[in-house]
Amino acid sequence: MCAEMAGSILIADKVPTNRIILKVKLSSAYYSVLQCDTGARTLEIARRERPNLILMDLDLGDMTAFETCRALKDDPQTAHIPVAIITLQGDTEAKIAALKAGADEFLTKPLDELTLTARVRALMRASATSDELRRRQETATALGFAEAPALFEACGKIALVGSTIEEARSWRAGLKGLVGHEIIVQPAQTLLEAISQDQIADLYVISASHNATSDGLRRVADLRSRAGTRHAGIVVVHDANERREAHMALDLGANDIITRGSDPEELALRLRTQMRRKQEADRLRDTMEVGLKLAAIDSLTGLYNRRYALPHVEKIAAEATTNNTPFALMLIDIDRFKAVNDTYGHATGDAVLVTVAKRLRANLRGMDLIARFGGEEFLVCLPATSLVEARACAERLREAICDEVAAEAPNGDPICVSVSIGMTMGGGVDGAPVAPLDALIDIADRALYDSKAEGRNLVTLGSHAA
Structure with a gap:
C-alpha cells in the first residue's frame, strides 16, 4: 500500500x-x-x-x-x-x-x-x-455573498500570563511602543475565572518556566478546550533548556513558542503575525456566519445545505488530488424516519432532525464539512483523513446517534433513532485513479443502501475503497 x-x-x-x-x-x-x-x-x-x-x-x-x-x-x-x-x-x-x-x-x-x-x-x-x-x-x-477583506488591522487585546506578575510586567515593559494593541497583565491564578466572565483576549502569552512547566502546558490545553478562547492565538515562553516542553506546547495547540530572554522586538513581531492570523480568521468566520445564513444554511438544523456542500467538497477533492492526500465522504440517513413523522407528526420529526444534526456536529472537527443533503440525509466530508481514521469517525457518529434519546413524543414517550452510513474515500488513495465527485457520491449512496439492506444502524464502505 x-x-x-x-x-x-x-x-x-x-x-x-x-x-x-x-x-x-x-x-x-x-x-x-x-x-x-x-x-x-x-x-x-x-x-x-x-x-x-x-x-x-x-x-x-x-x-x-x-x-x-x-x-x-x-x-x-x-x-x-x-x-x-x-x-x-x-x-x-x-x-x-x-x-x-x-x-x-x-x-x-x-x-x-x-x-x-x-x-x-x-x-x-x-x-x-x-x-x-x-x-x-x-x-x-x-x-455571491462574500465581503471584501479588511484593509487595516484593528486594535486587538493581548494578555500576558507570566509565571509571576513581575515577569508579565517585564514583558509589557519590553513591548512598549512595539505593539499597537491593548496589553494587559493577567495573573495566572485568575486566568480561567476571567475567561468564565467573558474577559477574553485575542492573544495569550503563557509562561512555561522550569518551576511551573506543567502549569503552563495545562493552561494551553485549558485555552484550547474553552469555546471563548478556542480560536485565540497562544505564544508560549520557555527556557532554552526546556526544548521537549516547548515541543509539547506546540502539539497541545500553541501557535508559537519563544525562548525566554529573547529580544523584545522578536516577541513583538511574533505577536503581530499571530494577531494578523487571528483577525483574518475571525473575519472569515464572521463572513460565513452572516452570509451563509442567507444563502447556504439549512434553516431547521443550522447545517450547510446541499447548495453550499457540493462546490465546497469539489474544492476539498481538488486539493486532495493535488497534494496526494486522502479524504473521506459519508452519506448518513436516519433509519425509519418516515415512521417517526407518520406516528408522532412532523414537529416531532423536526426535533429528531435537530438533535441528530447537533450530535453529528459535536463529534466532528472544525475543518470537517457537515451538511443536510436532503430530507433526513446528511453529507459529511473529512479532509486529510485516512481510511482508518474515517472508519473510526463513522462508528463514533453512528454510536452518538443511537446511544441516547433523540426526542420526546407528544405523550412523553422517548424516541430513539439510529442511522445508516455509506462511506467512500477520495483523493490520493493508494495510487488509485481519481474518481469525480459525482462518482464518489454515487459509491457512498450505494454503500448507504447496503447498510439499510443489511439491517440498518451500520457503517458500510463503498466497494472501490474496500
Whole structure:
C-alpha cells in the first residue's frame, strides 16, 4: 500500500546535501517533499504547486530568503503559504529580519529532528486551518455573498500570563511602543475565572518556566478546550533548556513558542503575525456566519445545505488530488424516519432532525464539512483523513446517534433513532485513479443502501475503497 502523505513541503536551498538531509527527515514523517535551489524557482513552484509549507535557506544564490519571502507574501496566490527561514545559531539580526520579511517562523542550524518536526507540525496545522478558511471564502465568493477583506488591522487585546506578575510586567515593559494593541497583565491564578466572565483576549502569552512547566502546558490545553478562547492565538515562553516542553506546547495547540530572554522586538513581531492570523480568521468566520445564513444554511438544523456542500467538497477533492492526500465522504440517513413523522407528526420529526444534526456536529472537527443533503440525509466530508481514521469517525457518529434519546413524543414517550452510513474515500488513495465527485457520491449512496439492506444502524464502505 502507498503511504498517505501528511501534506506537501517545498525545500529551497542551493546546497544539494542540505536539501537531501531535510528531505530524508521530512519524508520519514510522510510529508510530500518538493525541492528547488533558487529564489526564482521557489516563486515558480510555489505558484504552481501551492505547497502547505516552504522551508528556505538564507542564501538562495539569485535572491536572499528575505527577498523571496517578501515576494511570496506580496503575491495573493502564495501569501497564505507559511514560510520558515533557516538561520545560523545565534544570528539575532537574521531572525528579526526573517520575521520582518513576513516569515512565519525561523529555524536555526544545526536542525535537530525533534525541533524540526514539532515546528513543522505546528506550521502545517496553521496551514490546514488557513486553507480551510480560504476554501470557505472562495465558496462564499462563488455563491455571491462574500465581503471584501479588511484593509487595516484593528486594535486587538493581548494578555500576558507570566509565571509571576513581575515577569508579565517585564514583558509589557519590553513591548512598549512595539505593539499597537491593548496589553494587559493577567495573573495566572485568575486566568480561567476571567475567561468564565467573558474577559477574553485575542492573544495569550503563557509562561512555561522550569518551576511551573506543567502549569503552563495545562493552561494551553485549558485555552484550547474553552469555546471563548478556542480560536485565540497562544505564544508560549520557555527556557532554552526546556526544548521537549516547548515541543509539547506546540502539539497541545500553541501557535508559537519563544525562548525566554529573547529580544523584545522578536516577541513583538511574533505577536503581530499571530494577531494578523487571528483577525483574518475571525473575519472569515464572521463572513460565513452572516452570509451563509442567507444563502447556504439549512434553516431547521443550522447545517450547510446541499447548495453550499457540493462546490465546497469539489474544492476539498481538488486539493486532495493535488497534494496526494486522502479524504473521506459519508452519506448518513436516519433509519425509519418516515415512521417517526407518520406516528408522532412532523414537529416531532423536526426535533429528531435537530438533535441528530447537533450530535453529528459535536463529534466532528472544525475543518470537517457537515451538511443536510436532503430530507433526513446528511453529507459529511473529512479532509486529510485516512481510511482508518474515517472508519473510526463513522462508528463514533453512528454510536452518538443511537446511544441516547433523540426526542420526546407528544405523550412523553422517548424516541430513539439510529442511522445508516455509506462511506467512500477520495483523493490520493493508494495510487488509485481519481474518481469525480459525482462518482464518489454515487459509491457512498450505494454503500448507504447496503447498510439499510443489511439491517440498518451500520457503517458500510463503498466497494472501490474496500
